[in-house]
Amino acid sequence: MTNKPAHKQTYRVEGFTCAGCAAKFEKNVQHLDGVVDAKVNFGAAKITVYGDTTKDLVEKAGAFEGLRLTEDGMRKVQKEKEPFYRRYKHLLLSGFLILIAYSLSLTGIENNQILSTLSFAAAIVIGGYRLFETGFKNLFKLEFDMRTLMTIAIIGAALIGEWGEGAIVVLLFAISEVLEAYSMDKARESIRSLMDIAPPQALIIRNGSEMIVDAEDIEIGDIMLVKPGQKIAMDGDILEGASYINQAAITGESVPVEKIRGDAVFAGTLNKEGYLKVIVTKRIEDTTLAKIIHLVEEAQGEKAPSQAFVDVFAKYYTPIIMILAFLVAVIPPLLSGGDWSMWVYQGLSVLVVGCPCALVISTPVAIVTAIGNAAKNGILIKGGVYLEELGRLKAIAFDKTGTLTKGEPEVTDMIRLGDVEESELWMMMSTLEFHSQHPLAHAFIKKAEELKIDYRLCEVFEFQSHTGKGISGRIGDNRYYLGSQSLFVQTPSTEFENLQNEGKTVMVFGTADTPLALVAVADEVRDASKEVINHLHELGIEQSVMLTGDHEKTARSIGNRIGVKEIKAGLLPEEKLGLIKTYMKTYGRVAMVGDGINDAPALAASNVGIAMGGAGTDTALETADIALMNDDLRKLPYIIRLSRSTLSIIKQNISFAIGIKLLALLLVIPGWLTLWIAIFADMGATLLVTLNGLRLIRIKDRK
Incomplete structure (x- = not known):
């Protein structure tokens, strides 16, 4: 027979004067009839009660201090301020x-x-x-x-x-x-001020009519209308419209972000200019803002x-x-x-x-102030222990893809080998890739769209995927190939090797016996990566290392460009974990910076696991010790300085x-x-x- 879990109720507490009084209140509540356990969070001024009791009895347990309780929730309780003399x-x-x-x-x-x-x-x-x-x-x-x-x-x-x-x-x-x-x-x-960021009501379409609805009553699937200059009340996805959204309240980034149909928007962010129709995807207690407030408290x-x-x-x-x-x-x-x-x-x-x-x-x-300061700058620190550990770091390990790089392959070079016009080459290459499922296909499509080339006008017949080599298809009277050197009779080796030595993935385009172009694709390094690594070294971080599953040449090229002291390539997740443990023995305190998902073992084993892109990423919010909400590495030196000051x-x-x-x-x-x-x-x-x-x-x- 399994025990039924105790009923849980959380209250906000007004009137704490000292930590000792908070501890006494906790003990008093624990001794109430029907209470299984009680935990006071002095930093957030909250108490969580497990068991069957009433709010009045809990409040009576704090009568020695004149404590007052209010129901915990996302809405900040507006209370009349008593005059000083009273x-x-x-x-x-x-x-x-x-x-x-x-x-x-x-x-x-x-x-x-x-x-x-x-x-x-x-x-x-x-x-x-x-x-x-x-x-x-x-x-x-x-x-x-x-x-x-x-x-x-x-x-x-x-x-x-x-x-x-x-x-x-x-x-x-x-x-x-x-x-x-x-x-x-x-x-x-x-932290309390974060509760005022999201508006308490929103304009919702229900049964074909527009109506103002309290945020607590908005359901998943409701359609929300957001006018220019308004704050967004709930998390959701854009159904219609486009705009620039100021996400500073959630991510700490000061520059508004362009959002189009299908993009996610967060409660508490500001719609700068467009008229948006948004489908609600989370209830008020599950929004990214609500999770941030809860986790910080x-x-x-x-x-x-x-x-x-x-x-x-x-x-x-x-x-x-x-x-x-x-x-x-x-x-x-x-x-x-x-x-x-x-x-x-x-x-x-x-x-x-x-x-x-x-x-x-x-x-x-000091702890409460520092964690609150970090949250307002788009950094979620999950506890005082991690705040202190940050200040003692001697080494930092970085995942490559999505952390030091943008995580999205981009076309970086195109070298013509024949007389065919560049626009025509792009037309043929992008229409071939349009039929492909390869991860690099998106880089070609994106480049074609940047060049305003309508690749859909070009017809491909007899499309074929050559496993591990590339793709081919008949365009007009010829069959064209796009992929590795092995698809072609011969290719110019010097240009090919030069691009490869730069850590890029190089593909050849042309007919079987006549290469027409070399195309290099690479995961672009984040603009801030080199600056951040230099800043960390200036702060006295003894060791910086890049851990990646990518091949040696690419890893060396990127690692040398951004200035990390050590590069480890071709690693499986368990090998990254082993290296983290080795660095901990050598340097003592080690942080791992990754995306919070595929680096989970290494993030968990390190003294401080730092996840990139916490905003909207439940895994990062829940598993990392620290989440950089804005996916911005430049926040790293700031939190180390904040930790050391703390x-x-x-x-x-x-x-x-x-x-x-x-x-x-x-x-x-x-x-x-x-x-x-x-x-x-x-x-x-x-x-x-x-x-x-x-x-x-x-x-x-x-x-």
Whole structure:
């Protein structure tokens, strides 16, 4: 008997102030009746619940933080923004009471001193009621997180008569949480903004009538009308019309792409000039845009190695701080007769300075910001682990066809060997190829169309395919051949060999005994390939290698032209896989760049698999670690720079967050540590690491 899979429901969460609170919310939901499991994605501000429970019960599990849930979906929920004074009225009132308290204390009048203490106490209760609610619950359960530390410190400060400092700690901690929540919202914004790209409605033809239909209600097979200047609401194929489409939102490319009948268009792209009739091919939750948003949000929830380290560190760090604070409070008075109130105060300061806010947020804010930045530039990074791996790459292997080259054979040379006019030669060659199923036939047809030659006017009789050699057919009174040298009595060897040495496929055209032309066909190198390889070498990539199943001469010609350091030709998929494993042993971190389909084994085995052409290619989106949506190799140096900047900022944040704590803790030795210094050290560190992480928004793609 098989177990029925648990019901799955995903909600968007509003109100997260810190990663620790997100972890507590996840644990609370996991303990609800009927819940099998729950996973919080702090980076995307979402929770996925497996099991049978209600939205109200899940929301109640987050009541300690005042969390609010909305149904997950493609539509961005528009919520009214509360005025600042209403949203943070408890902070404003707390701050106002602190000012009154200090004003009263400065008068020196005894009654005013009592009023001052009462005012500080009111500020503590009003500003910290949510903090205390969670802190006391955690204390009774012996769960020691940052709120538990703060609760003990503030209550302790009040007990030893430091009401003013206790109130200031409450206010500054609340401000710190607001800043932390704001910085994470700012980091998430780049992905949330993608939800607004596709219009919420579209003009649809149903039952012969035009009507405006909500995107959620549009079905596969519906006919969508898109006017010039409008955004496309759904993925589909063009039935009628032609236009230039701005695909920057999906692929990151700034130049509009020409689209004609039969071409695919994507939700969220802009129709520049033509009137289009489009047949819808995907529902709203399955569009390329929806997949990008979903995959990026999932990526933001994946923990990078540095984040996993921080989580483990914080788990042991908090209890250690508790023990250290206790020892600071009791050992000096017991051993050397120190003043109890002074050393208890020092111990409370240790609790405050030990609050791990800055450390916990140091990594996620950088990861979320970087992944969001990449997505807006047409690059899908599937998780923090791949983002970090990119920055450590020592070698990159490239597939040739479709990666370093365009993947489409093109006619590059035609040498006349007789007196027949060039246009007549093209007419005969293209009409022969029109009857062929050979992969190179398209190159001839394309060339004829470029030259505006109507090859259909020429009639071919007795067409024949010569397996492995070429084709032939009777045109007029003669039988003409197009293919390898073996079809002809003799061919000019010098020109033939020269073209072959350039890595081109060379064919001969003519009658059996009279060659009339040599035609060279090649898979053209991408314009950016050489520039990208040079840029990667400048960035310090030690090894670049081209792996291809093509023959040696073609591979050598292309590899030498673009400047890769090593060329491996005539490879089967399993041989590519073996080479990737060898390079990993030699260089450590290795990336494989391919098309996401026929290079699957090598892509999977490498440290980072990078797929070309993610837009509209489900295989690339689902199997690669990174997808270049625009099929543009020039994005590669950009994501390596972005990754290295992310690694650098994460290291800076962790070092600073730990360093500032240690520096503040050293002030305990001479007895200089105060609650003021402690909370400013914690708040200042949190603010600086978040601002440092948000710097990744500014890293641009240099084109």
